[in-house]
Amino acid sequence: MDKRIFNGKRLKNARLFRGLTLTELANRTDISKQSLSLYENEKNIPEHERVFTLASSLNFPYEFFFQKDVRETVTEVTYFRSLASATKMDRISQSVKLEYVAKVYEILLEFIDYPPLNLPEVSFDCSDDEFDEKSLEDAQEKIESIAKQVREYWGVGDAPINNLQLLLEKNGIIITGFNTFEDKIDAFSQRTSIDNEDRFFIAVALGKRPEGRIRFDMAHELGHILLHPWSESLDLITKEEFKAREKQANMFASALLLPKESFSNDVQAYPTDLNYYQYLKKKWHVSIQAMIYRSNQLGIITDNQFQYLMRQVSKKGWRKKEPGDTPYSLNENIFQGAIDLLVEENILSPTKILQVFKKNGITLHYKDIEELLHLREGTLFVEERRPQILQLRHSTDLDSGSN
Template sequence: MVLNRNFNGMRLKEGRIYRGFTITELAEYLNVSKQMVSKYENSHAEPSFETVHKIANYLDFPFHYFYEEPVNVTLGNTYFRSLLSTGKKEREMQLDRIKYITILRKMLEEYIDFPELDLLVGFDYQDDIEEFTQQLRTYWGLGDKPIKDIVFLLEERGFIISSLYLDNKSIDAFGAICSIREKEYYSIVLSSDKQSFYRRQFDVAHELGHALLHEPTIIFNDLDKEEQKQIEKEANDFAAAFLLPKESFLRDITMHPSDLDYYKMLKKKWGVSISAMLMRAYKLGAINDGTYQYMQRMISKKGWRKKEPYDDIKEVSEPIANRQAIELLIENDYFTGPELIKILSKEYGLTIHPSEIESLLGLEKGYLLSKEEPVTNNIVQLKTIRNMESC
């Protein structure tokens, strides 16, 4: 029972940071000193039963959450799409979201066959990102054709992709490698509150660039601002080269390289924003500096900085693998929503509200408390053998 366990001060700190609260804010709510909250978090003092209930209410975590010893998760570098404009507090808030998503994936793998993480290994790009992206396209069998849906592509290659409402204008996407029980995962979290399909394509490709170019060779905390700018540039160059392969994109763009209406047509073909294509055309030498600057001014004049043509027409691609896994299990009566929550708590030391799980896995609100129609065309499949009685 919970009362036979010790209060976990690290869990208090984890939950507080997860919700974005400072020690001062929590202390004021509890009507205690900042020093006392610090003692709680460092296990130098234990809050009363009543105080824990107040903490649970304020941070919106179940009471049990603060008495658990969670499964160990090793988190590598976390790369943010807008690294230099994302503050330390905002970055810290998101770290445990990646951990929790990865724990959920680990639990689901006990019942579901997911694609294994499939990365290009053994190739040293030696600063030649063009060659590296071509090697990756060949390895994944993509040829030189447009990538219609990079979210689906990476899920098929074993990446964990989630789309969350982050309520933070400075964060578009972030990703990190995690290790649980000697197995490695790469998770990418996308902001769901301000995306177009085309922007999301580039964001995901950018995070893929970090995964392949910089992990695990970069010690992120040792980088200064100039070095951070450099790895962001490399990730952007990777995204552009991967989404817009040099030879085939040049064949298209050289027909009308300075015609913005032509870029509108190419946007539908390549699934990439006009701004990204224009930058790529400039870097490949399809347009000179003067033409590039003129076209940039025209983009501003047309109001395309905030919204380009077709941005509000094409539906944003959402991750589906984790959602499909949950739906397969529940619709096939492997377990109910409440039973899933109990397994997560008992086997992985993570007791969170159903609504939190729904958010992390992209489920419809209330799904874990209800019964929905089964889905078809799944990326993932149920494992063929599983002794459910042990659960």
């Protein structure tokens, strides 16, 4: 029988999961920052009462802090959109959460045959200098070609992509969504090695964000997956290099969602008419502003026309909310499908699923797991059954009692 030993690494993991600094956790618990640091670095073991205090403050199950880490998820780098507006703690917290998503994915691999990763082999080696016009032109040309290659490889032709989430999931990219980014992070992507094979995970911020923005975010992250290195820390590149990569991912998203030939044919009829862009938005499921940007990028409208249209967008108050915008909700994702399949086929009940997760080191409250995997509310809810202390009397006893 394994001896229960406090796992300091798990305390740090839980703290980062909740996006707290040592100082913030110290203020919440009245446990000194120095003591917390000693616990996290396993230089000291907290008393029983303090573990309860930490578990309560962090809203983690008590037993979480005594488990060994059964699965070590290897994550090399995480690409974040809206990096400038997010603090380092924001990024770390979301990265830790996505690592849990990867661990759950790996556990479910024992039961579920997921679609394999199916990406075309692309070659992209352009300068990260955003001020080098020649490099930008070269990058644009290559990105147009790569976006077209992806569409051909996945068999979607030049038509609008009606369900980008499903298209990505069919080709082995895992999608989930979180609701609490507070406009700091639009989306992020992560590569994880599982059984010596690469898997890519994309998380998008939901809340009040409209369909066009969410779809662009997913396409943007696919751009990072295909175009950029995944073996170097983003802390080691300059802000200018990061901005260039963001611009390249935006170029890719535009080229993928609004293919050059078919979109050009559509927009050329009335390229400076904002009412016409509203009509096109219903067809292409992309924001008006993104289509105006794409029209300029393709040379369909001049720089002056682009600036005029964007001024009109601002004047109409469309910068933050365009006509036709409605909050977007991800479709039921591959995790919901996996859980439903296990339950419907009587392979595992919700209780057994949580037990399997716990056995593999994922001891979280079911609501946290539902949020991480973007499951329907109540998917993993297990109603606690009260022990039966009453029983019916035997019929003979009932008969004798009636005499």
